[in-house]
Amino acid sequence: MRASAMALIPRIIAGELATFTHPFSLFCSNFRNVGYEGRRHFSSMLRIDFSSVNDIQFASFLFREMIRIRPQPSVAVFNKLLTVVIKMDCHSAALSMFDEMRASGIPLNEYTFSIIIHCYCLQNRVDIGFAILGSFFKLGYNPDVATFTTLIKGLFLDDKAVEAEKLFKKLLDHKICEPNDVMIANLTNGLCKAGSIRTACYYLELLAKMGYSANVYAYTTVIDSLWKGGMVEDALWLFRKMIVRGIFPDVITYTSMIHGLCRAGRWEDMLDLLHEMINQKLSLKAVNFNVFVNILCKKGMVKEGEDLVEIMMQQNVNPDIFTCFTLIDGYCLQGQMDRAKELLDSLADKGLKPDIFSYGSLMDGYCKGGKVNEAWHIFLEVHSKGLQHTTSTYNIMIQGLLREGRFGDGWKLFNDMEAQGVQPDLFTYNILLDGLCKAHQIDDAISLVHTMEERGVNPDTVTYDILISGLCNEGRVDLARDILNQLPSKGGSSSCETNAPDKSTWTGWSKIEQIDDESQSSIVCTARRRDPSGSASHASTQRGEKPVREWTGVSSRRAMHGASDALAQRSKRTLGGAIQEV
C-alpha cells in the first residue's frame, strides 16, 4: 500500500508541473493517504506549496523524488525547495542538496547560486559567498540586487558592518546595481544593529536625495534605533519626514514611536501620536496598547494607565490578561490592594483566566504592605485555581515571612519548595541570606553562601552586599574585609563564573583601605556599587526605573522624572544637523 502510494507521488509532481504555469504550486490532491511514514495526510482539496513542508525528512523525501522522476522538475522547483530547507535552518542539508543537484547535472541558474550564497551567509561564511560570486561572473551571470543584498546582509551577520557599508557604497558609486527598498532596509537594519545609527540616517537622507525610495521597514528600524539610543527628537523628526515623503507608518512604526515618547516621559506627545494611530484605522490589538499601559503603571501613573485602557476599549480592543496584570501590579505598587484584588477577582467575568504572575504580584503587594496573612491566603488559593507555584511566587512568600520575623515559617516554606521540586534561584538564596543576617545567624549565612555555590547558583553583588553588611552589623569586620578582598579575584577567575563585584565597582573600597579597624564597621556598610545599572540583570533596574513601593516611604517618582528629563536633554543634542548636512 505504502509503496504503491509512494509511486504515485512522482506522477503527481510531474503531472502537476505540466499543468500549472506557476512552477512552485503543486496541487497535491492525491497526497491523501500517501502514508509518508504514516504522518502525512493532506486534505483532498489542499493546495500546497513547499512552504507547508516543515520538516527536513519530508523535504529530503521530496528532493529524492524530484531527482528521480522524469521528466525532471525545473530548476525553479529545486530552487524553491532549497529555499524552504534553508528557512528550516537546515543549512547543511541544503548544501548537500545543492551538491547532488550539480552531480545530477541539473542545469543550475543564477537563482540557485544566490540561494547558496544566502545559505553560506547564514552560516557566517560570507567569504564563501564571495567566492561563489566569483563563479557567478565566470559563468556569465550578472548578480542582481538580491544577490548583493544577500552579501551585504551576510557581512552584517558576520559582524563586518564596515565592509558591508563599503560594499554598498561601491555598488552605488560605480553604479554596479541600483539599490532597491529591500537592499536599503537591510543596509539600515544592519547599520542600526551595529550601532551606527547616524550612518543609517545619513544613507536614508542621501538615498532619498538620489531618488531611491526606502520603505516603511527601513524607516521603522531607524526610528526605533534612534529613540532607543536616546535620540527621541530625531526619531520624531524622521517619523514626520517619512510621511512627507509618502512612506506611511504602519502599526509597528507607530507603536515604536509612541513607546519612545512614553519612555521619554513626553506624555502629551505620546497621547497625540496615540490618537493619530487610532485615527489611521490600523488594525490594533491589546498588545499594541499594553506596552504603554505597562510603562505608565511602572512609573506610578496608574490613573493614566487606566485612562489608556479606557481608550483601547473605546476602540473595541479588549484588555487581555497582560493588560490586567499590568494594572494589578500598578495598584500593588501604589498600595491599592483592594483595587488589585478586586480586579483579579473580576478577571473571570471578563472571560480571562488569572495567571500565576497576577497572583505573584498580588502576594508581593500584600507582603510589602505588611499584610503577610493575606498574602499567605492568596498563596494557598493558587492551587485551587489550577495554577502551579513558581520559584518567584515561593520567593515572594518566603521573603514576606522572613521580613515579618517569621523565620521558622520562611524556612519551612523553603523546604516545601524543594520538596515540591521547585528550584531555588539566586533570588531565593539572597532572600534566605538576608533573613539569616537579620536573625543574627551570621555563621549560617556564611554556610548558605557556600551551599548556593555548591548547588551551582553563583553569588552576585546583592549576595555580597547582604553578607558583608551582615558581618559588619555583627562586628565581624575582619571577615567582611577578607571577603571583600577576595571579590576581585573571584570576579576575574574563569574557574568560578560569578558576577560578583570587583574592586573597581565598589565606592567604599578606597575608604576601607584607609580606615582603622575601629571605624571600619560603619564605612564598610556604606559600600555600594558605583554604577547601580552596571551589573544589574533586572530589566527595569537597567533602565534605572526600578519602582519603589509607596510604603517604603521613598518616592521614586521624582528620580524617574529626573531620568526622563536627562533623556530629553540628551535628545536635544540632535542628529538633525548631521541629517540636514547631507
Add this chain to the structure above:
DNA sequence: TTAGGGTTAG
C-alpha cells in the same frame, strides 16, 4: 527587511 510582555533579592 520594522515592535511589543509580566511577578521576587541589598
